[in-house]
Structure formats: structure tokens, C-alpha cells
Amino acid sequence: MRQTKHKSLPFGETIDVKKVIGKKVLTNDGKKIGKVKAIHIHPTELTVEGIQVDTGMFDVDQYIDKNYLGSLTEEGAVLKVTPLAEFLDHDVYDSLGKKVGNVKAINRSNMTNNVLSITVELEGSDKKIVISADYIAAMGESIMLKEPFDEKGMQEVK
Known part of the structure; x- marks a missing residue:
């Protein structure tokens, strides 16, 4: 050539x-x-x-x-x-290992791979809440929160 x-x-x-x-x-x-x-x-x-x-x-x-x-x-x-889409339906656990629920939506910054918050369907109910990225410790095979989960004060999604 x-x-x-x-x-x-x-x-x-x-x-x-x-x-x-x-x-x-x-x-x-x-x-x-x-x-x-x-x-x-x-x-x-x-x-x-x-x-x-x-x-x-x-x-x-x-x-x-x-x-x-x-x-x-x-x-x-x-x-x-x-890519954040890969975390949909992953389990969410609090810092004590208690299952909180499953990821149903991910709110990201513009079109980046930076998480702003996740919407979680609570374990054992159809209630959904928003958890800020500030409370997320790690994202991998599951999502780990930084603190024990307390439903009080969480924003419910309709």
C-alpha cells in the first residue's frame, strides 16, 4: 500500500x-x-x-x-x-446492610455520568422516594448508602 x-x-x-x-x-x-x-x-x-x-x-x-x-x-x-443506566433495578442498601429497595430512576447532571439523585422503590411497597447523591457511599453490584436508612424526611415521588 x-x-x-x-x-x-x-x-x-x-x-x-x-x-x-x-x-x-x-x-x-x-x-x-x-x-x-x-x-x-x-x-x-x-x-x-x-x-x-x-x-x-x-x-x-x-x-x-x-x-x-x-x-x-x-x-x-x-x-x-x-454508564448510569446500568444501575437501574439495582438493590439499594443502607450502611447497616438493610435492603432499602430498588433503583427505578437516576437523575444525572445534564447528560454526564454524574449522579444528582436516585429514585428508589421501597422494599415491600410501591412507594418511591428520592435519595440525593450526597447520601450515596458507593455504586457497584448494589448501591450503598452512607447512613442507616430513615424514611422520615425523604421526598416521596408520585
Whole structure:
């Protein structure tokens, strides 16, 4: 192959985007969330701006901004984060290990991956409350709160 280039990566160190389409997308902790559906490139800077993730037949596709991409190879993409949508229906526990309920909605700052609050359906009822991010200690396989849960003073959602 003939090359015409100036101050760019050697051809062998670049990625053929056709080979990335359809490959897996993993979160920062290794969970597969879908497949690369499209790679979006800035029209004048010619840099990757993000990827579109096919999350399956019944889920809504996701767009992941370049700031949340850890790596992009011919094997697929690895994210720097776990997208907040992955925490829907996760169990919520207080600091004593008591199950509070399940996450039903996540309120985030604009379109970032920063949590403002979560809406939780309380265990054993259909009552929903909003818990501020200030009270969340950790988000992983489940959501852990910083304090023992006390329903009093929590904002109920209709």
C-alpha cells in the first residue's frame, strides 16, 4: 500500500474502524454492555468524538462521549466508567446492610455520568422516594448508602 502522510502515526499503529463495528463494549469493571454500532468523528478535527453502543433488542442505544472512552481497539471498546443506566433495578442498601429497595430512576447532571439523585422503590411497597447523591457511599453490584436508612424526611415521588 502506498502511503501519503505527514507527522501522523505509522499506518500499522492505526485502527481500521470497520473492524471495530460490531465488537464488544465493556465497562471499566469488565461488564459487557453492548456492541459498537457506530464511531462518531469530528468533521474538521478528524478525531473520535464518541461511539454509539447497540445495547440489545429491547434497550435504548447509548452514545458514549470520548471523555468516557478508555480505549478503542479492533477488539472493541473499554469505557472509563459504568454508564448510569446500568444501575437501574439495582438493590439499594443502607450502611447497616438493610435492603432499602430498588433503583427505578437516576437523575444525572445534564447528560454526564454524574449522579444528582436516585429514585428508589421501597422494599415491600410501591412507594418511591428520592435519595440525593450526597447520601450515596458507593455504586457497584448494589448501591450503598452512607447512613442507616430513615424514611422520615425523604421526598416521596408520585
